[in-house]
Amino acid sequence: MGTHNQIERIIDIALEEDVARGDRTTELIIPANMGGSAAIIAREDAVVAGGEIARIALLKVDQSLEVKMEIQDGNPAKAGEVVMVITGRVTSILKAERVILNFLSHLSGVATLTARYVEKVKDLGVKIGDTRKTLPGLRLLEKYAVYAAGGQNNRPDLASGILIKDNHLVAMAAKGISISEGIAKAKAGANGMKVEIEVQNLEQLKQAVDGKPDIIMLDNMSLDDIREAVKTVPTTISLEASGGITLENVREVAEAGVDLISVGAITHSARGVNFSLDFVTGRPAAQE
Incomplete structure (x- = not known):
């Protein structure tokens, strides 16, 4: 449709x-x-x-x-x-x-x-993005409102991008599939779409880097770990920060050096x- x-x-x-x-x-x-x-x-x-x-x-x-x-x-x-x-x-x-x-x-x-949120980071070259945490039935209009205000629209549905999330990792581990192997499988069938993976700690980050995804999402990671990720991840891989982002800490996260900050609150809690x-x-x- x-x-x-x-x-x-x-x-x-x-x-x-x-x-x-x-x-x-x-x-x-x-x-x-x-x-x-x-x-x-x-x-x-x-x-x-x-x-x-x-x-x-x-x-x-x-x-x-x-x-x-x-x-x-x-x-x-x-x-x-x-x-x-x-x-x-x-x-x-x-x-x-x-x-x-x-x-x-x-x-x-x-x-x-x-x-x-956009105003908080406007001089840092960091984008503020939305998520799929939207009110049922209103996603298209909420993402339009985000875009109108200067935010970036991330994938509108599950078919519009490849994002390996925490529960994918759990299921992969149960079948003996490593993080780098999972990334390789996704890249093989991506058909031109970028492959992103969500990590929650520096050990997962290291394994993700070995798989060479296009984007790594740093989920609910501390500022110190975000700074460490920025220092260690090759510039060929984009970094997205997500989880626990507020108006009070968004600038610090942006200053750490990530490329994108995704904020569920801009749609689900406005x-x-x-x-x-x-x-x-x-x-x-x-x-x-």
Whole structure:
């Protein structure tokens, strides 16, 4: 399934769970031909993401709505700034309100947290990357928010890259397959994809280096061990640090000399950003 179709499906599911059976309150008290304009306002400083998703959702509810983005995805918004203006049928805007605010809140939360990590290391030439630790069903949109905020997208699914992880190593050891042998097997069938292996200590690191993978992930390793890895691993092998990364220690990890730092928290633990939808004008709309 293509990216566009995946996005459409995510939006359809969100609309289905909220308005598939209608909006009893709005339908009972708001005239169907009433028109107006509403502004979506950031209630706190944030990096915006999800505006385009909100636009698609609005037009799925009512193709006649006019949607104007005042702040594009990936750009900062100050508290009180207008992010989007929607003009058209009031009933349609109200039906879409919670869905579009949910998308904006969550995706802007991901973008805002990503931007904070990126800012911490921006002068060090180190990339901040995401992981597969995403909310079920929302991975594509969360990775879009990471990218919009200046982060790097790592593999979107298990078929998009080769990463030998800790449980692979356990299973390999049970069958008598060494780390270097496992890397060789992966490289033989990689079909052009890079081969990455996760290690948790310096002994595993040494064995991994012997297998000459493209990337070694240093998982939950101490700063001293990360520094030792940077000194001993050939520059032909990229180094990724992951596990236990916080805003407080990310710069120290970057200064140790790794190439990439992957942070699961930017997707699975991002706090939602507060947005509100406020009607700003009222005007008659043409009778249908």
